[in-house]
Amino acid sequence: MTKWFKLAVIFAGVALSTGVASAQSVFATLTGIVSDPAQAVVPNAKITLKNASSGDIRTTVSNSDGYFTFAAVPVGTYEATVEAAGFQTYVLSGLGFTGADKRNLDIVLKVGSTSERVEVTGAADLISPVDSGEKSAVLTTKQLQDFSVVGRSAAEFIKILPGFAISNTGTENRANFTGETIRHQRQR
Numbered sequence: 001m002t003k004w005f006k007l008a009v010i011f012a013g014v015a016l017s018t019g020v021a022s023a024q025s026v027f028a029t030l031t032g033i034v035s036d037p038a039q040a041v042v043p044n045a046k047i048t049l050k051n052a053s054s055g056d057i058r059t060t061v062s063n064s065d066g067y068f069t070f071a072a073v074p075v076g077t078y079e080a081t082v083e084a085a086g087f088q089t090y091v092l093s094g095l096g097f098t099g100a101d102k103r104n105l106d107i108v109l110k111v112g113s114t115s116e117r118v119e120v121t122g123a124a125d126l127i128s129p130v131d132s133g134e135k136s137a138v139l140t141t142k143q144l145q146d147f148s149v150v151g152r153s154a155a156e157f158i159k160i161l162p163g164f165a166i167s168n169t170g171t172e173n174r175a176n177f178t179g180e181t182i183r184h185q186r187q188r
Contacts, residue, residue, distance in 0.1 A: 026075055028099070028103065029069065030049065032068055032104055032105035033067050035109070036108070042084050044062060047062065047080065049070055050081070052078060078095045079095065086111065088109065088111070
């Protein structure tokens with residue numbers, strides 16, 4: 001009987017140690033691959049795991065092979081949501097985990113409808129240098145067309161630039177320009 005007693009003790013010890021080892025883990029693991037209907041992987045898909053009772057949210061992104069993982073997931077019931085550009089959102093509710101669970105969830109996303117995308121861009125009209133005290137501006141063709149100038153000569157445009165004044169007018173900002181155009185002649 002001692003043989004049977006020893007065998008029973010060993011069997012009980014193995015059974016108890018297996019039960020204790022699995023009961024010590026209170027976390028689960030969820031892994032999976034995100035793919036499309038043609039079984040091609042979907043990289044950069046956003047996967048969200050939301051705990052139904054606590055509202056705790058975990059997120060990850062699928063890698064270049066479409067693979068994702070959530071480690072150390074507390075025991076509970078979860079909702080999994082998968083989103084990717086060009087695909088319909090995938091939602092799986094009632095996903096329950098117990099201690100030491102290791103689940104694999106392969107997700108096939110359905111192709112979504114294209115949505116209208118509006119992109120707004122801006123451009124700087126005037127860029128002022130910050131390393132100079134110079135204040136200058138460039139007139140656009142539209143601005144030049146909008147000016148009402150007698151004769152439409154370049155000399156008339158110079159007169160209307162900010163900070164310009166014709167000499168002998170009594171202002172402090174003086175220039176020696178009378179409005180005539182200077183022409184260079186070639187010497188032969």
